[in-house]
Each structure stands twice: as structure tokens, then as C-alpha cells.
Amino acid sequence: MTLDTVKHANETPDVEQPWAELGLKQDEYERIRAILGRRPTGAELAMYSVMWSEHCSYKSSKVHLRQFGEKAPENDALLVGIGENAGVVDVGQGYAVTFKVESHNHPSYIEPYQGAATGVGGIVRDILAMGARPVAVMDPLRFGAADHPDTKRVLPGVVAGIGGYGNCLGLPNIGGEVVFDPCYQGNPLVNALCIGVMKHEDIHLAKASGAGNKVVLYGARTGGDGIGGVSVLASETFDDSKPTKRPAVQVGDPFQEKLLIECTLELFREGLVEGIQDLGGAGLSCATSELASAGSGGMRVDLDRVHLRDATLSPEEILMSESQERMCAVVEPSKIDRFLEICEKWDVIATVIGEVTDGERLEIFWHGEQIVDVPPRTVAHEGPVYERPYARPEWQDALQADDANALPRPQTPEELREQVLKVISSPNQASKSWITDQYDRFVQGNTVLAQPEDSGMIRIDEETGLGVAVATDGNGRYAKLDPYAGAQLALAESYRNVAATGARPLAISNCLNFGSPEDPAVMWQFAEATRGLADGCLALGTPVTGGNVSLYNQTGETAIHPTPVVAVLGVIDDVNRRTPMAFREEGQLLYLLGDTREELGGSAWSQVIHDHLGGLPPAVDLDREKLLAEILIAASRDGMIDAAHDLSDGGLVQALTESCLRGGKGARIVVPDGLDPFVFLFSESAGRAVVSVPRSEELRFTDMCGARGLPATRIGVVDGEALEIQGQFGLSLAELRAAHEATIPSLVG
Amino acid sequence: MTARVGVVTFPGTLDDRDTQRAVRIAGLEPVPLWHRDKDLKQVDAVVLPGGFSYGDYLRAGAISRFSPVMETVVEQAKAGLPVLGICNGFQVLTETHLLPGAMLRNNHLHFVCRDQKLRVENAETAWTADYEAGQEISVPLKNIDGRYVADERTLDELEAEGRVAFRYLDGNPNGSLRDIAGITNAAGNVVGLMPHPEHAVEPLVGTGRTDGLGFFTSLLKKLVA
Numbered sequence: 001m002t003l004d005t006v007k008h009a010n011e012t013p014d015v016e017q018p019w020a021e022l023g024l025k026q027d028e029y030e031r032i033r034a035i036l037g038r039r040p041t042g043a044e045l046a047m048y049s050v051m052w053s054e055h056c057s058y059k060s061s062k063v064h065l066r067q068f069g070e071k072a073p074e075n076d077a078l079l080v081g082i083g084e085n086a087g088v089v090d091v092g093q094g095y096a097v098t099f100k101v102e103s104h105n106h107p108s109y110i111e112p113y114q115g116a117a118t119g120v121g122g123i124v125r126d127i128l129a130m131g132a133r134p135v136a137v138m139d140p141l142r143f144g145a146a147d148h149p150d151t152k153r154v155l156p157g158v159v160a161g162i163g164g165y166g167n168c169l170g171l172p173n174i175g176g177e178v179v180f181d182p183c184y185q186g187n188p189l190v191n192a193l194c195i196g197v198m199k200h201e202d203i204h205l206a207k208a209s210g211a212g213n214k215v216v217l218y219g220a221r222t223g224g225d226g227i228g229g230v231s232v233l234a235s236e237t238f239d240d241s242k243p244t245k246r247p248a249v250q251v252g253d254p255f256q257e258k259l260l261i262e263c264t265l266e267l268f269r270e271g272l273v274e275g276i277q278d279l280g281g282a283g284l285s286c287a288t289s290e291l292a293s294a295g296s297g298g299m300r301v302d303l304d305r306v307h308l309r310d311a312t313l314s315p316e317e318i319l320m321s322e323s324q325e326r327m328c329a330v331v332e333p334s335k336i337d338r339f340l341e342i343c344e345k346w347d348v349i350a351t352v353i354g355e356v357t358d359g360e361r362l363e364i365f366w367h368g369e370q371i372v373d374v375p376p377r378t379v380a381h382e383g384p385v386y387e388r389p390y391a392r393p394e395w396q397d398a399l400q401a402d403d404a405n406a407l408p409r410p411q412t413p414e415e416l417r418e419q420v421l422k423v424i425s426s427p428n429q430a431s432k433s434w435i436t437d438q439y440d441r442f443v444q445g446n447t448v449l450a451q452p453e454d455s456g457m458i459r460i461d462e463e464t465g466l467g468v469a470v471a472t473d474g475n476g477r478y479a480k481l482d483p484y485a486g487a488q489l490a491l492a493e494s495y496r497n498v499a500a501t502g503a504r505p506l507a508i509s510n511c512l513n514f515g516s517p518e519d520p521a522v523m524w525q526f527a528e529a530t531r532g533l534a535d536g537c538l539a540l541g542t543p544v545t546g547g548n549v550s551l552y553n554q555t556g557e558t559a560i561h562p563t564p565v566v567a568v569l570g571v572i573d574d575v576n577r578r579t580p581m582a583f584r585e586e587g588q589l590l591y592l593l594g595d596t597r598e599e600l601g602g603s604a605w606s607q608v609i610h611d612h613l614g615g616l617p618p619a620v621d622l623d624r625e626k627l628l629a630e631i632l633i634a635a636s637r638d639g640m641i642d643a644a645h646d647l648s649d650g651g652l653v654q655a656l657t658e659s660c661l662r663g664g665k666g667a668r669i670v671v672p673d674g675l676d677p678f679v680f681l682f683s684e685s686a687g688r689a690v691v692s693v694p695r696s697e698e699l700r701f702t703d704m705c706g707a708r709g710l711p712a713t714r715i716g717v718v719d720g721e722a723l724e725i726q727g728q729f730g731l732s733l734a735e736l737r738a739a740h741e742a743t744i745p746s747l748v749g
Numbered sequence: 750m751t752a753r754v755g756v757v758t759f760p761g762t763l764d765d766r767d768t769q770r771a772v773r774i775a776g777l778e779p780v781p782l783w784h785r786d787k788d789l790k791q792v793d794a795v796v797l798p799g800g801f802s803y804g805d806y807l808r809a810g811a812i813s814r815f816s817p818v819m820e821t822v823v824e825q826a827k828a829g830l831p832v833l834g835i836c837n838g839f840q841v842l843t844e845t846h847l848l849p850g851a852m853l854r855n856n857h858l859h860f861v862c863r864d865q866k867l868r869v870e871n872a873e874t875a876w877t878a879d880y881e882a883g884q885e886i887s888v889p890l891k892n893i894d895g896r897y898v899a900d901e902r903t904l905d906e907l908e909a910e911g912r913v914a915f916r917y918l919d920g921n922p923n924g925s926l927r928d929i930a931g932i933t934n935a936a937g938n939v940v941g942l943m944p945h946p947e948h949a950v951e952p953l954v955g956t957g958r959t960d961g962l963g964f965f966t967s968l969l970k971k972l973v974a
Contacts, residue, residue: 160859163860164860167801167891168761168763168804169763170763170800255760255761255801255803255805258761259760346760437861437863438859438862439860439862440860441862442862442891442945443763444766444767445764445766445767445770445947445948445950445955446954447955459953575953
């Protein structure tokens with residue numbers, strides 16, 4: 001086969017090209033021709049097709065995501081904002097923290113182990129590329145029904161993949177979520193988050209500048225795996241009629257990634273890196289075009305210099321390959337020898353594949369013949385932007401009218417007790433330790449809190465005790481009922497979780513998982529959710545630092561619940577002051593903070609007892625969330641509380657169960673006057689937490705709540721060996737434990 | 750005057766920095782050692798930390814035993830240098846035959862990370878002298894290849910000579926024969942175990958216990974005595 005050079009493309013304008021097979025639309029192909037003034041070469045077509053995919057270009061979501069910048073709150077903490085590999089936040093004492101959450105949904109359904117493993121690998125390289133040492137990971141996961149046979153294939157594979165890869169990197173896994181819902185049956189959500197720490201002066205950016213500087217590709221050899229992963233896999237809907245897409249899933253090698261991390265950190269330490277980009281989705285196409293696009297000049301690359309795992313790969317395939325564990329750096333010529341020496345020390349293959357030029361084009365050669373000649377910005381940043389039509393679905397009104405508050409309720413204390421047991425043992429509310437015990441949460445020796453605590457907390461300075469906390473939350477059921485409120489509830493819960501451990505929320509990242517943008521109903525959900533999130537971030541003063549959009553999450557015509565997952569990052573000046581969730585001291589007083597209303601729409605109770613989804617989600621009051629957070633942080637700092645636990649799905653009874661079991665202590669609870677015991681236990685009103693207050697601090701604590709106007713209701717005392725709801729029922733800790741902990745192992749173990 | 754403790758980093762080692770910290774907290778001086786370097790820098794003891802050296806390819810610890818640093822470690826261990834192998838380090842010690850037996854995949858086939866109760870069976874080794882025989886301690890356990898096996902004769906011999914250093918309590922987490930969590934050589938200078946004492950040295954992080962600190966203070970006691 002003749003090489004499709006730029007010259008050849010000029011000479012053969014009418015050759016039929018496989019743009020449709022590569023996932024491009026007719027008008028997109030025409031636009032590429034217009035940009036280049038000729039037909040693209042095969043290599044150029046490959047690059048544009050992956051870079052203009054939904055996954056890389058955000059073409060359907062861009063117009064909505066702009067709000068995150070436009071509505072960004074004033075915040076001095078943001079050092080690097082949206083657009084880079086990950087945002088960077090100032091956490092004080094000269095430290096900066098970078099964090100980001102990303103999706104690896106479709107690969108994880110096709111090949112659960114590798115899909116999930118490479119999801120971890122990809123997000124870790126994103127964090128590394130900012131100049132930071134990765135210090136922790138978290139995984140928000142969503143699967144189909146817990147008792148569905150295919151969940152037994154997907155879940156253990158995903159968990160083993162996350163563990164197998166993450167454990168081998170030496171990164172503690174400190175939190176995340178596991179949610180089951182039939183809507184994710186054919187399209188599980190595997191989101192991965194990584195947190196990294198650096199000093200301010202160590203921030204690195206993805207740009208290639210300085211003519212004559214060398215472009216170095218280092219890490220694993222390039223193979224034929226993951227070709228077209230972003231365009232074919234991540235940007236289309238699954239359809240049974242097409243052949244299986246397993247070859248588009250990448251295969252990871254965590255050992256190689258661990259070497260890459262240590263090698264890269266040493267390169268940073270010695271000041272050898274001018275600009276850096278990881279190779280993830282769209283591989284070299286992405287790395288070269290983004291580096292060149294963000295820099296001052298052009299770039300020339302000799303593609304035949306790339307180290308290959310498979311010598312038969314064509315230049316197009318090399319450009320599209322998503323082989324894992326690779327990075328691309330821009331290095332000054334005088335530093336190249338030392339750069340290569342350090343790579344050799346770590347047994348990492350490194351190759352100079354090109355250099356920065358003073359031109360304006362990205363030029364790629366194959367054995368001396370030019371196969372790419374493009375303006376890099378048109379590949380990386382000036383892709384198509386769609387104003388997709390959106391419309392509130394006609395079924396939305398009926399869904400909201402189907403009020404969960406009208407569902408039949410337990411009539412007797414016995415029935416209430418029975419329903420409590422059913423809810424806390426249901427797959428979504430049950431203990432996830434069977435899963436999280438397969439992740440290393442101790443490595444690096446800085447884990448202050450890890451799952452099932454409200455947020456994961458990592459110490460970043462041993463001397464001062466400075467630490468960061470991160471929580472991730474999302475509730476697709478709430479978002480289905482009202483995407484605007486649902487996104488805000490995810491934000492509020494994550495914010496509350498960070499504050500409950502004593503950390504001050506600073507900034508957020510998000511992973512927006514939705515169905516097909518070509519469906520106006522899905523697009524409406526997306527528009528509403530992004531609007532809700534942007535408004536919420538403005539109200540709470542927590543800017544969006546970056547994130548990820550995952551569309552086409554659906555099976556045939558049926559989309560998943562809209563699932564915005566929000567990760568909130570907080571800072572704590574001294575981790576010695578953190579608040580855990582366990583009730584530990586008998587005799588301490590339990591206070592319920594916030595207002596409990598009759599709010600059962602989208603609740604765990606409505607799902608478990610009635611298999612129902614309807615009505616409205618709990619009301620959002622962001623001013624109240626802010627006040628609650630301030631109280632929780634102050635109480636933690638001043639030693640007024642010994643335990644705190646956020647109230648969310650499952651309501652108060654869920655929180656009490658978890659805090660009792662965590663500390664191995666019971667509680668005696670009194671239902672407050674005027675409150676229905678059922679509503680008291682199961683309502684999911686937002687803006688609430690339960691705290692354990694030492695008697696010596698009671699007055700100081702209640703005075704503070706009173707002065708600030710936060711309702712604080714004394715509901716009981718830490719005591720005994722049972723959770724006792726006075727006048728209603730009691731459940732021994734042994735019964736609670738059996739109900740809460742047996743479910744997951746019995747379903748997927 | 751304090752003791753210098755070498756901490757080896759192989760490619761794929763994960764707990765080297767944690768081990769250095771634990772050594773420091775115990776009042777000893779950590780000395781980083783690199784796998785390609787035969788020179789042990791005149792340290793008074795060596796720790797082989799946990800991780801997945803060489804990706805655990807072939808078999809956990811199987812490639813590391815051939816690294817230059819191990820040549821010297823084996824040589825000096827035979828001459829009495831205190832050596833502690835934690836998790837992957839224990840696997841390396843069995844591969845070098847400084848300790849008998851081998852580690853297989855956990856019987857339940859999953860990675861397991863948990864707070865693990867142990868009984869110190871031998872409090873006379875270089876790494877356990879600060880404990881009492883029979884003392885119960887809790888330290889994190891985290892591995893997938895943690896099932897200790899050896900032939901019956903070796904096991905009987907280990908038992909008879911008091912060389913079972915640690916035993917799992919409250920449930921065997923991985924199917925290890927005779928609940929063995931760690932063993933020592935006959936001289937008591939080489940000890941290997943699967944659980945991670947270096948993750949239990951500070952009250953705030955990890956499991957919140959400091960039960961693992963004794964490993965490192967034991968060394969000080971032995972070396973200074």
C-alpha cells in the first residue's frame with residue numbers, strides 16, 4: 001500500500017476516505033477539507049477523527065460547560081483553572097493540590113478488569129502531568145441491579161481492576177461510591193478520581209515552546225491496543241447489532257506506570273521539563289496537537305522513531321493508539337542527556353521523536369515523507385461546537401406528580417423496624433467493605449480517614465499536620481426527578497461530607513455522566529444539571545477546577561439516569577482536629593442538625609420498599625448547607641464534637657446505623673415531639689448531620705448553633721449494645737451488623 | 750549515636766518511604782538503598798519493604814532476588830546483619846532462601862486490606878525484642894499473595910525451633926498454613942512477615958495504632974545492647 005503523504009493527498013483529491021467509519025459526520029469531514037484546503041491524508045484524518053470525537057472535543061457539552069467559567073465564584077485559591085490536564089488549588093503553607101475525576105464507563109462494560117484499571121492509570125497520569133505527586137485515588141462506581149447475573153461479571157472485574165492497578169501503584173484508595181440501579185445494567189459508570197500534591201513552584205503545564213526544544217516520548221512502547229477508543233467506544237451508544245468492540249479497550253501495566261511516576265517526579269525535581277502531557281484518550285494525536293497548540297511555535301515529529309510493540313503498525317494506527325503508560329515531554333537540548341539518563345535509571349524507554357519549531361504547523365513525517373501538515377489548534381481546540389436541541393421531556397411532569405410522600409407507610413413499630421432492616425441491608429445502603437477491603441488504603445502512610453468515613457483525608461505535611469479531604473457524591477434518582485436540583489444535591493452532599501470531617505471545602509471537580517446528546521430529553525437533563533451545578537458552585541463559593549463529560553451512556557434508546565458526580569476538595573489546617581464518624585464514647589449526646597421535612601421523593605426507602613421513583617427530590621437550601629458546614633468545621637476545630645456523620649440517602653436511620661457500627665457502640669434515640677417516627681428515620685431532607693457531643697461541650701455547642709441560627713435537636717445518647725428508638729423498637733448491634741454487612745458478599749462475593 | 754537502617758527500593762517498591770518514616774519515628778536513621786547498588790553504605794540493618802517489585806512478574810520476589818543489592822544483603826545476612834522483609838520483602842526473603850517456604854495467592858483469591866490481629870510468638874529476634882512472647886498486636890495486612898506454605902517437615906521444624914515469629918489471630922486472612930504470619934531464621938537476625946508494621950507507628954494515620962513501632966525499637970535495643 002502506498003503511503004498517503006501530503007503530496008499524495010494533493011495529487012489525489014477525489015480518493016474516497018473512511019470518515020464515517022472513524023466516527024466523523026459528513027459536515028465535519030467537509031470542514032477538515034476546508035481547513036486544509038485539500039483532502040486530509042490518512043494520518044490527518046485519523047488525528048481529526050479522534051480529537052473531534054465527543055470524548056475529546058466536548059462538542060455537545062461545550063456550550064453548557066462555559067457556565068462553570070462564567071459563573072465562577074471569586075476564589076483566590078484557584079491557581080490553575082479549567083482547560084489544563086487538571087485544576088490546581090492553593091491549600092496554604094506553599095502547597096498546591098490538583099484533583100480530577102474522569103469516566104471510563106464504556107471500556108469497563110466491555111472488559112471490566114482492563115477498563116477499570118486503565119481508568120485509574122489515565123487519571124493518575126493527568127495528575128502527574130501537572131507536576132504533582134499522586135497521593136490518593138477514589139472510585140465512584142455505578143452498576144446494574146445487584147442481583148442481576150451480569151453484575152456478577154462486571155462488578156468483581158471492575159473492583160479487581162481498580163485494586164490490581166491502584167494497589168500496584170502505591171496509591172491509597174480512600175473513598176468513592178458504589179450504587180446499584182437497573183438503569184446502569186448495560187452501561188455501568190466507572191469514574192476514577194486522583195489527588196496530587198506539589199509545591200506552588202512545581203506546577204507544570206502542557207505546552208511546547210522554545211524553538212529547538214526536543215519532544216520526548218517516554219514510557220511504554222506503542223502497541224495496537226485502544227485504537228479509536230475515544231471515537232468509536234466512548235462516543236457512541238452500545239448496540240447489540242454491531243460486533244463486539246473489545247480491541248478498542250486498552251491493556252494496562254501498573255508496574256510500568258509506577259516507574260513512570262517515580263521517573264517523572266525525578267525529572268521534575270531536577271528541572272528538566274519545559275512542558276508535559278500524558279498520553280491518554282487519542283494518544284499521540286492528542287499529546288502532540290495539544291502541546292503544539294498551547295505553545296508558541298509549531299512542532300515537527302518523526303513518527304518512525306516511536307518505539308513500537310508491534311512493528312507492523314501503520315502511521316495512522318500509531319497516531320491513534322491508546323497504549324497506556326506513556327508521557328510526552330518538551331525538553332531543552334542542553335538537558336536532554338540528563339533526561340535520558342534518569343529514564344534509563346528507572347528502566348523507562350525514552351525517545352526523542354521531534355522538536356519544537358518556529359513555524360505554526362504541526363508536521364509529522366514517516367521515514368522522511370510528510371504525512372501531516374496541520375494548524376495544531378484546529379485539531380486540539382477548534383473542533384466542532386454543537387448547539388444540540390434540547391427539550392424538557394413530556395414525561396417529566398407525570399414523574400414529578402407521582403408523589404413518593406403518598407406511598408403507604410409502616411403502620412406499627414414492628415413494621416417500621418422491619419422496614420429499617422430492609423433498607424439498611426439493601427444493596428445500596430449496605431456496607432461496601434467487601435469491595436473497599438480489596439483496595440490498599442494505608443500505603444504512603446498519610447491516610448487519616450478512608451471509606452466508609454464521610455470523606456477521605458490525607459495528611460500532606462507531617463510537621464504542621466496540613467491535610468486535604470475529598471468526597472464524591474451523586475444521586476441519579478434525584479437528578480432524574482429534577483436534574484437542576486439533583487446536580488445541586490450532589491454538590492451539597494459532597495460539600496457536607498467534606499465539612500463533616502472538619503475540612504473547609506475549597507473547590508470541585510465533576511464527572512457528568514449522561515445519555516446520548518442526540519436525544520433532546522437527555523440534552524435537557526444535561527443543560528439543567530450543568531446550570532444547577534454552576535449556580536450551586538457560585539452560591540457555595542467553590543469553583544469548578546475541571547472535570548469530565550461522559551455522554552452516550554445508554555443501551556439502545558434507554559438512557560441512564562442523569563448522573564452528575566461531584567467531587568469536593570477541602571483543606572484542614574491540622575489533621576489532628578479531624579472528625580470521624582464513629583460513636584465512641586458512651587454518654588455523649590447526639591444532636592441532629594438541620595430541619596427534617598417530609599421528603600421521600602427519590603429516597604432509599606421509596607426504592608427499597610416500593611420500588612418507586614417519583615415526586616420531587618429534597619429541597620435545596622445552599623445557604624443552610626454553608627451554615628451547617630461552618631458549624632461542623634468550627635466544632636471540629638474547637639473540639640466540641642467527637643463524631644459527625646452526614647445525612648443523605650437512607651436518612652437518619654442509615655447514619656445512626658453506620659456510626660454505631662463503626663464505633664461498636666449503641667445509641668438510645670428519642671423521637672422529637674411533633675415528628676412522625678417514620679419521617680424522622682427515613683426522610684432525606686438535605687442540609688443535615690448528626691453529631692456526638694461530649695457533655696462538657698454541650699452548652700458551648702448549643703450556644704454556637706443558637707447564635708448562628710442552626711436548628712440543633714437533642715435526639716439521644718450514645719449508650720449500650722443496641723440502636724434503640726424509644727417507644728418504637730430496638731435493634732442489637734449484632735442484628736444491625738448482620739443486616740448491614742452480609743448483603744454485598746452474598747450477592748457478588 | 751543511633752543505628753543506620755537501610756531501606757531498599759526495587760522498581761515497583763511501594764512502602765519504601767513509609768518504612769523510612771517508621772525508622773525515623775523509632776529514633777533510627779533511614780538510609781535509602783537502590784536495587785542496582787551492591788553497596789549497603791555500612792548500615793546496621795536492612796528492611797526490604799512491601800510493594801510489587803518488578804511488577805511481581807514471574808512470581809512475587811522472584812526477579813528481585815537477582816538484583817545486585819540482594820547479593821550483598823544475602824551475604825551479610827548470613828554473617829548476622831539484621832534483615833526485615835515486609836510483605837513483598839518477605840516474598841523476596843523466601844526466594845533467596847534466607848527464609849524457608851513460599852507465598853501463594855490468598856485462598857479467597859482477592860486482595861485483602863484490613864487491620865489484622867497477630868500474636869508475637871518469638872520475642873527474641875532482632876526485630877521483636879521489644880515485645881513480650883504471647884503479646885497480641887494489630888497491624889495492617891494488605892496483599893493478594895499472602896498464603897504462607899511449606900512442606901510439613903519444614904513447618905514442624907519451624908514450630909520446634911520456635912521460628913514461627915507471628916501468627917494470625919481472629920481468623921486466618923489468606924489460608925496460610927498453621928496461621929503463620931511471619932517467621933525468623935535460626936539465628937534470629939532475619940525476619941519476614943506479611944502484615945505491615947510500618948503502617949502502624951502513628952496514632953493518627955492508618956489504623957490509628959502504634960503496635961508496629963516495636964519492630965524498629967527492638968532493633969535499637971539489640972544494636973545498642
